[in-house]
Amino acid sequence: MPQPSLPVIAVTVGEPAGIGPEISIAAAWQLRHEVRPVLIGDAAYLAMLAADINPDINLMGVSLQALRNQGLPACGTDRMTVIDCPLNAHVIAGHLDARNGRSVLQTLDVAIESVQQGWCDAIVTAPLQKSTINDAGVAFSGHTEYFAEKTNTSRVVMMLASEANAHLPQPLRVALATTHLPLRQVADAIQFDDLLRTLEIIHADLRDKFGIAAPRILVAGLNPHAGENGYLGREEIDVITPVIRQAQQAGMQVSGPYPADTLFQQKYLEQADCVLAMYHDQGLPVLKHASFGLGGNITLGLPLIRTSVDHGTALDLAAQGVGHADIGSMIVAIRVAASMAKTH
Template sequence: MSEPLSLAITTGEPAGIGPDITIGALLQLAATEGGLRFHVLGDARLMRARAEALGVAHAWERLQAEGKVVAQDIALAVASEPGRLDARNGCYVLALLDAAMDGCRADGGPARYAGMVTAPVQKSTINDAGIPFTGHTEYLAERSGTARVVMMLAGPQPAHGNAMLRVALATTHLPLRAVPDALDVPMLLETLRIIDADLRHRFGLARPRILVTGLNPHAGESGHLGREEIDVIVPALQRAVDAGIDARGPYPADTLFQPRHLGEADCVLAMYHDQGLAPLKYGTFGHGVNITLGLPFIRTSVDHGTALDLAASGRAEHGSMIESIRCAAEMAGHASGRHRRAGA
């Protein structure tokens, strides 16, 4: 019998709902996911206190006693209160990420973790601690020495029989006025290569089908509403197809996100943040997963923030954390060869 796959889960901002949704998700998943072992990275006293506040302290202790959950105690800088941010814990949040990342990398031997799942962080707290920080994605890319990564969100669509929708972004956190200047042929081609490679290797898709949006209304209307499609997107698609990538488009974004089109796609590549994520978050009803493609390890995350007002209240939904853990496990299974590749 093979050893369980080990996943690292970082508990995120200690004043937010990260500890809550970690506990809630693992209490639900540990009973059914026998092939997984969960390594929870966070302050052990904080996790015990949050489990007590949620009324599940005994069940949380039992998971650890049974070995289904392994607590990796990383101490807070100062005690944390639910809902109250403290910049002195900014370094603590990054220490969780560093420990998970280090465990995901082999460095000449077997990696300790098959992937990492991250609870939400509060960017302002880390910045207030004097550490420039724009987000998980950028931090993990810089620290791992990865030149380019791609943000992809995915989730089941209850309104369409839980069909999976995946949306990747060519640009992420940029002002709209900066997006056209950020798009060029080499960047889009590299983005498509990363999407294609990870969908094959980590999602088991033998030949991923990628539908690409235009930038402008009506995909530029043959140049009458902008030339980015003609000058940038179409040439990038032509080079991608020449490289063996099944990339199609550009399609008008206002009509692409319909079942009759999405049924032909394994992923949509949108040109900017809200163009892709507004329809995805509407369609996946809070069960979305944020996936970083292109990293040398697997990383998934929830699709929401720290919800400080819900911390320790018992009202935080943990559906996105469950989907994030399941997605990381599926990706790790494909990467390790434990799942048969789709279409193979």
């Protein structure tokens, strides 16, 4: 009986001087029987790095032109395909080089094209260094914003997710109403229409990409004690509660607002598929404390599947040579992308 086809996952290897290439190669090779990984980066550099990681790793480079002409070549589990995006300068691990900034950006464009053309089912991104791309003369604020712009998506939502582990009896998902904002700007950014749209995106993607028929979403308040009936702020009264009621009227299972300092208890989390936090450092420290290195970052609202790791480029680790970087988060990111691809 023929085996079911494996989901094809495009993996951009990120900043070449960081740990991205190493964790991409190592995690993809480990998961090659679960997914078909397609690495996107400099084929010659990745082949050299793969030999240092594990001499058994076998990579097959393919040019972008060949891919466009002939599609993705057949490939068994004894080797992995690399879509070649050549670098412009020699890589010194741990040392950034702006000459490679545009090549790193090209890997994102190729990943988007690979999904839009049907060559791949989902995208996983290794960490990159924003400064390298900006120093190359291209304004760049991050993966999320770039994918949204390139896919003409007006609003996206950042969600981090962790698999169950010794600290978490069940998977934990935390989405953010606001992302990378100075704290003094957060309250002004909590607006009715934006918050409602955020809940709609979370609900739709949990249903359509995660296969949860009736997602349960818990919403945190913004202020201490969720505003304490207006004595500690009115955002809960004026914005958050009305949004929750509107979402409920639309048929969504949404509840709150809950005080954030008591929300992340098992008795609440076991009744939830996702928690919506109002700002970055309200929700993510809890998830990362329980699962750092074992979490994945998912961009909701895109017309494609994109996940990532929950950490940065770790230039200091890369400078020490291979073997120091933890591939746990990349493993989770690839597995989450594959699961979403099977559901979507």
